[in-house]
Amino acid sequence: MTNYIEVKAEILAIGDELLYGQINDTNSHWISQELDKIGVRVIHRSTVGDNSESMLAAFEAAEKRADIVLMTGGLGPTNDDLTKPLLAKYFDCEIELVPEALEAVKTFFEKRGRELTELNRLQAHLPTKCTYVPNVVGTAPGMWFEENNTLWMSMPGVPHEMKKLMKDFVIPKIKEKFELPVIYHKVIKTVGIGESWLADLIKDWEKNLPQNIKLAYLPSLGQVKLRLTAFGNDYDELQANVETQIDLVKPLIEKYIYGYNLESLEESIGRLLKQKNKKVALAESCTGGYISHLITSIPGSSKYFQGALVPYHNEFKNSLLNVDKTVLKNHGAVSEQTITLMAENIREQFNADYGLASSGIAGPEGGWAEKPVGTVWIACAMDGRTISKKLQLTQDRMLNIQLTAVATLNLLRLSILEETE
């Protein structure tokens, strides 16, 4: 087995709004995952309010327990934010203007054509013992301390600012400071099968996994991730071990695997479409633009995404998408006949290789006996044929929108693979 020195980290979230339940602390969970990936062990997480006594006590307790203390929040320009003055007090140093930080804040506002306020100017004043860490997506800088034989990082509570500071500065810095154990992760991403069915298909393989490889099931909406984690001393060896196991499990679940590691379903579809040099267009009714949003959230999607139409009423399904009035009248908007025409017509309008369509009753209202809330039709039109599928989903509107999006993207994925095999 392995013989590394364990590096211990503590995560400290600061803010009354967290303790009052006004804001959900998603930062601590995300940081836990990032540290786990690089083999740093999170041994404690705390949430404290905007209160000097409890914050100072938390600094002290964390210092006793951990080699690294990562804190988020309490850095805004307003008066209820105490992190900076208390860190200065805790490390017994002054707070002074950092010209470089002032420049950064100025530029941040100039870019946005806005006036710098006195409060913003104050954000460029930092404890003299800290290393100034630029925050390029916000106004509150990061602060890095190496004090009392512990590494400290203070970050804003705004998730995308914190994440940028973690990726650009904290993670590299930690890797530079410590001899971390070698950990190799690989995630198999699956879609179109539930956790328990997946577990059933691979149970024998799972039983025979080597001791230094751990398997975790990470289910999310309509998808299940399989995370393989190998611990050891030699990266290449671990990688080889994991790849061997993946070669063994692949044939058991091939058609459900759409990608690996960080690749999202919409990214994998983008990759496929680019490979095959094909283009897609969408007619979204019940999903109201959500599928197009997922596809266009991927950089470079303009190469394969032609566009979309959201005809939210029958009148527009006819006038803008040329769905025959009598079909709409006789079968309704949520029917195989309508969804087929929607997919075929949008494909033609946008001169695409694949035309996707969704139409259903998202809820919470609008259902009836024959077509209850959660009834959804999806379709994919391609050269020469159109595949349509009926889904029976939940009572929850948002859940229905999300599950329909995953099912529709998966229908496209399978269509591309079948058609181009």
Place this chain on the structure above:
Amino acid sequence: MTNYIEVKAEILAIGDELLYGQINDTNSHWISQELDKIGVRVIHRSTVGDNSESMLAAFEAAEKRADIVLMTGGLGPTNDDLTKPLLAKYFDCEIELVPEALEAVKTFFEKRGRELTELNRLQAHLPTKCTYVPNVVGTAPGMWFEENNTLWMSMPGVPHEMKKLMKDFVIPKIKEKFELPVIYHKVIKTVGIGESWLADLIKDWEKNLPQNIKLAYLPSLGQVKLRLTAFGNDYDELQANVETQIDLVKPLIEKYIYGYNLESLEESIGRLLKQKNKKVALAESCTGGYISHLITSIPGSSKYFQGALVPYHNEFKNSLLNVDKTVLKNHGAVSEQTITLMAENIREQFNADYGLASSGIAGPEGGWAEKPVGTVWIACAMDGRTISKKLQLTQDRMLNIQLTAVATLNLLRLSILEETE
């Protein structure tokens, strides 16, 4: 000033899977909200692993800080679950079979036609100093202690089991044990102004807030929430005090306020459109369907949302949205001239009162000197006029999409208010 005795609570989440980021601790946030509602003040939250030393330390620290300690997790039948033995050790008592608990577990399994295992039988053994609290939806019972002048409750980590125990037992028990203060919260939701500018506009008002009312700034993408929290004995009095303060601050920031408490920007826009009986349609280029998704995520949005077009390429801005080819050629897709036509034409196509449009360079690629990544034009077309606006945003694609959506929805909000004043 108020003269209640503040009741302090600490929430303790137990489990390695939380610290490693394998499971997201949603329990602590939910418990925070429930305690906040009844005027119990959460002063600290901790997450510790399945480890005797850190768990005992956490009990001790919590006892020093809080009147009530609510813990979740570490109660499963497996060996890595330490909560029960450690509570027995901490309170210096034995663990004995509780016949009533055994009956409950037996019934639980009979109902499901399953065999009772030895491990399940052990779940009916509890510390002698605790009050057995039946868990009717699971196998791990709740444990209530009144020790060391503190109230303790241990609950399973499974969210729906924890929630049932909280609602049926813990909340009523706390209300019975304490004279609780009354807490009144109201959140003012603003859009279109940054935290520091907002703080600047209301700084005098903030200085003069009564001592029993606390203000917190809660910023999120393009929005800032102002949370007023009043502590006292009389709900109606607190509500009146808070409303008085809101009446004072309103005139200072009127145009930025879109709603209160839990209302989202897209909900408030839906409310406005329904009130005025107006309808909206969108032409989304750089936002790729995201704004339509936000609008249609609200139940009942079909009453005011007509539909949307996502013409992701100039060719379709012309063929499907009738934007003049020469305008596209001479001014480009990201220009005042193009965005104006997009908004006006989509309004006409969908026979809407308001036509919204977005067109920009979301990035990370596609920018150039004259129009760098983050350059976005938005517009709102209405009866007789069209308002357009240029935004200079970030390098981050997702952020640009989200910030454009907020700005566009806010442009619609202001247009509705101006037009119908």
